[in-house]
Amino acid sequence: MRKDLSVGLDFTRIIACLMVVVLHVSATGVAEFSHDWVYFNAYDSLVRACVPLFLMLSGALLLGREEGVTQFYTKRFLRIFPPLIFWSVFYVLWKARLSGDYSGLSASLFSVLKGPAYFHLWYLYALVGIYLFIPFMSKIYRHSTDAEKITYLSIWFVVACVIPLVAYFYPGMGDVASVYGLSSFVGLSGFVFLGAYVFDRIKTQVKQSLLADAAGFITSAVCTALATYWLSLRDGTPNQLFFSYLSPFVVAGAVFGFRLLMGLGTRLSRYAKTLNVLAGSTLGVYCLHIFVMNRLSIVYGPFIEGHSMLWVIPALVFAIFIMTLAPIFIARQFKPFRHII
Incomplete structure (x- = not known):
């Protein structure tokens, strides 16, 4: 792979990780109306594409490879299961420490087989199913014409993104996707295919307009924020329908965001x-930042009262990201830890 493209992928991964931190900080205030709710909504809308970006990165890196199923599964699951087990145990022990009740510890440890020990670890579980599918998706992708790829993505977008949104506002139409057996085109795995396709277009493009991609990304975020504002006012309570990763606005934002970050990243080859190194720490930052955010809230809680979230949110994000990155970076200097964090 060209060096500039590799740097672009690393840069995109780092910013996507930072966006996750913004998402979780801003998410603390979007569930209830307040005088700062507009700011929480704006920041949340701006970074909603974070998880789709991670999935698109997987597609960009994996779908173009010709790799045997056994080899693929061995490599990927040796990378995903150690962190999944480590961080699950970490959060089970932490929750037991907070409650002071260790009597159900063994049951809690076994419960991680059924679901995540803490909410944000859902992504690691989702990767298991997505990785199981990737070898077969890869064959489809590599042997499809450009027109066939566009057709697949178009059907996925309509079935996974448009139909659920229309059904929300017009429930009388029923579950069209189920009636017509369209379940093969639903779910987050479409982002993997999308990432590979967009990445291939980036590799062959003659010239990229960063301004156009930035405008597209910002427009998508504004549409998400305005749609959420309108729907929440209509319902009289915050409604997060348009925050879905499969919202049409979020999907569009992911495409423009991926192109924008890749374009910026390819210009940073000197770094x-x-x-x-920073990109290698992103999984650990993703898993640990909730713990840091929780512990830090004990300290910053009293100090942010009365201050505008317009600047408080960026300040908290910066503090949480740095305080999470530091221990992860240090731990990864020891080779054994690189396999689990």
């Missing part, structure tokens, strides 16, 4: 080594 390739630093960006690669």
